[in-house]
Amino acid sequence: MGVSTMFDYKRFALGRLVAIAPHYLPFADAASAEVPLSRLLRLSLFQMTVGMALVLMVGTLNRVMIVELQVPATLVALMLALPLVFAPFRALIGFKSDTFRSALGLRRLPWIFKGTMYQFGGFAIMPFALLVLSGYGEAVDAPRWIGLSAAALAFLLVGAGMHIVQTVGLALATDLVPPEDQPKVVGLMYVMLLLGMILSALVYSALLTTYTPGRLIQVIQGTAVVTIFLNGLAMWKQEARDRSRALAPRSETTFTEALQHLSVQPGMLRLLAVIALGTAGFGMADVLLEPFGGQVLNMTVAETTRLTVVLACGSLLGFALASRWLGRDGWQPISVAILGALIGVPAFLMVMASAALLTVPLLIAATLIAGFGAGLFGHGTLTATMRAAPREQIGLSLGAWGAVQTTAAGAAIALGGLIRDVMHVSPDVGAQGAALTGSAAAIPYLPVFGLEAGLLLLALIVAWPLRRQDIDTRQSTAISPSTGIASRQDSIAETRP
Amino acid sequence: MSNDPDKVWPTGLTLREAEEVHSYLIDGTRVFGVIALLAHILVAVTTPWLG
Numbered sequence: 001m002g003v004s005t006m007f008d009y010k011r012f013a014l015g016r017l018v019a020i021a022p023h024y025l026p027f028a029d030a031a032s033a034e035v036p037l038s039r040l041l042r043l044s045l046f047q048m049t050v051g052m053a054l055v056l057m058v059g060t061l062n063r064v065m066i067v068e069l070q071v072p073a074t075l076v077a078l079m080l081a082l083p084l085v086f087a088p089f090r091a092l093i094g095f096k097s098d099t100f101r102s103a104l105g106l107r108r109l110p111w112i113f114k115g116t117m118y119q120f121g122g123f124a125i126m127p128f129a130l131l132v133l134s135g136y137g138e139a140v141d142a143p144r145w146i147g148l149s150a151a152a153l154a155f156l157l158v159g160a161g162m163h164i165v166q167t168v169g170l171a172l173a174t175d176l177v178p179p180e181d182q183p184k185v186v187g188l189m190y191v192m193l194l195l196g197m198i199l200s201a202l203v204y205s206a207l208l209t210t211y212t213p214g215r216l217i218q219v220i221q222g223t224a225v226v227t228i229f230l231n232g233l234a235m236w237k238q239e240a241r242d243r244s245r246a247l248a249p250r251s252e253t254t255f256t257e258a259l260q261h262l263s264v265q266p267g268m269l270r271l272l273a274v275i276a277l278g279t280a281g282f283g284m285a286d287v288l289l290e291p292f293g294g295q296v297l298n299m300t301v302a303e304t305t306r307l308t309v310v311l312a313c314g315s316l317l318g319f320a321l322a323s324r325w326l327g328r329d330g331w332q333p334i335s336v337a338i339l340g341a342l343i344g345v346p347a348f349l350m351v352m353a354s355a356a357l358l359t360v361p362l363l364i365a366a367t368l369i370a371g372f373g374a375g376l377f378g379h380g381t382l383t384a385t386m387r388a389a390p391r392e393q394i395g396l397s398l399g400a401w402g403a404v405q406t407t408a409a410g411a412a413i414a415l416g417g418l419i420r421d422v423m424h425v426s427p428d429v430g431a432q433g434a435a436l437t438g439s440a441a442a443i444p445y446l447p448v449f450g451l452e453a454g455l456l457l458l459a460l461i462v463a464w465p466l467r468r469q470d471i472d473t474r475q476s477t478a479i480s481p482s483t484g485i486a487s488r489q490d491s492i493a494e495t496r497p
Numbered sequence: 498m499s500n501d502p503d504k505v506w507p508t509g510l511t512l513r514e515a516e517e518v519h520s521y522l523i524d525g526t527r528v529f530g531v532i533a534l535l536a537h538i539l540v541a542v543t544t545p546w547l548g
Binding site: 102103104110113114117118120121124125128129131132136137138139142146150153246 | 529
């Protein structure tokens with residue numbers, strides 16, 4: 001008797017719990033065919049935290065560490081380059097999330113949780129690590145290695161978390177939407193990254209106008225809280241639990257096998273080469289445009305800052321048009337990327353011309369065009385990667401994209417700075433280098449802009465054959481876009497081993 | 498709802514699912530614990546509050 005009533009009670013409670021629970025669980029109710037725009041918009045918030053972390057490290061802390069904390073510039077550069085160490089591991093992270101074993105039937109959410117945790121942890125210790133590094137307060141007497149290792153750890157944690165969140169977040173976005181909506185998602189992701197960078201740059205500069213160590217702690221730890229909040233909001237109810245995935249036997253594929261499988265996809269290696277060349281070509285000018293405008297064309301700080309805004313506006317325009325062309329007009333992603341690179345070449349030639357003619361409007365126009373080309377190129381190549389990704393290797397493909405893209409951009413920025421600095425101090429350019437303005441001061445910059453145009457030309461040459469090749473593994477099942485949902489299900493069934 | 502015999506009271510998760518949720522909790526606690534400890538040590542280095 002007693003046992004049976006107890007049993008009924010349990011059943012009753014279980015039924016109630018099951019009925020309420022879905023509202024309070026961070027899983028999607030079901031893998032719905034149609035994902036509304038509002039949900040995609042919410043998902044893209046994780047890109048905002050990535051943008052925040054980028055601006056804080058590359059922009060704000062770069063300055064604060066050198067000017068306010070008086071840390072040697074080479075050490076600062078070394079610290080800020082540390083997150084790049086993790087970039088090649090993006091492919092591994094993507095692969096791990098593809099093959100992740102979870103009783104809950106999840107594969108992206110746990111990784112984003114981990115990535116967010118590392119990002120938060122890095123930001124949590126970063127301000128104190130920086131204060132110790134700069135010898136603030138009693139830390140003057142502390143052994144040097146404490147500050148060094150703590151700061152390195154903080155930057156590594158933030159960098160690792162950022163790479164994990166971005167890779168797995170993009171993979172989740174690709175999981176969620178049917179192929180014909182992918183251009184929309186890519187556009188959204190890029191716009192959010194840019195928006196996050198612009199907004200956080202404004203907020204940081206407003207908050208840090210009067211610098212105090214306490215304010216630095218508040219700003220960085222505030223970033224940590226905002227990061228965890230936005231990532232949580234972005235991921236809430238996005239990934240559906242998949243019972244079949246939870247019960248599936250453990251995948252035996254190793255990372256190298258998966259990489260080989262990916263690299264034999266037609267056009268994949270060529271696409272990655274194009275991404276490396278083009279990203280390096282467009283990225284090299286990122287940190288040099290402002291000093292170029294200041295030194296060569298005598299622009300004020302406010303004016304050169306506006307130059308960066310113009311670059312961002314050009315990119316926004318590029319993302320918007322690329323989304324439209326790829327989505328509604330059905331262009332091939334690679335054609336959009338090729339158009340971007342085609343536009344980029346004359347843009348950098350125009351930058352070089354502006355140094356010879358010393359006309360500011362020409363430089364501004366060139367910057368806008370370069371930004372526009374970069375927007376088209378970035379959008380086209382990421383969409384191409386998503387389309388080319390085999391269904392069960394989405395994480396790995398986007399990891400490879402991220403690894404190549406981030407490494408190329410980082411290497412390009414470093415190389416651009418190096419070329420300029422070497423040219424700057426070489427005797428035949430003039431020992432009075434820093435005092436020079438006008439066309440003479442342009443000499444250290446010209447090889448960089450020339451190299452950019454050259455890299456873009458190379459990217460064009462490599463990309464050209466891809467136009468004819470169908471690197472879209474899913475559309476090779478040849479189904480009209482109007483029945484996209486059904487065709488997606490079919491092609492999933494077909495690509496599954 | 499199915500009457501899966503693996504489901505345990507009161508959450509309706511199976512044992513393996515429950516263990517996985519628990520592992521995330523444990524992981525989080527460990528990572529945040531270490532982070533908090535590190536932050537305290539670093540603060541103590543800059544502005545000692547003991548001795």
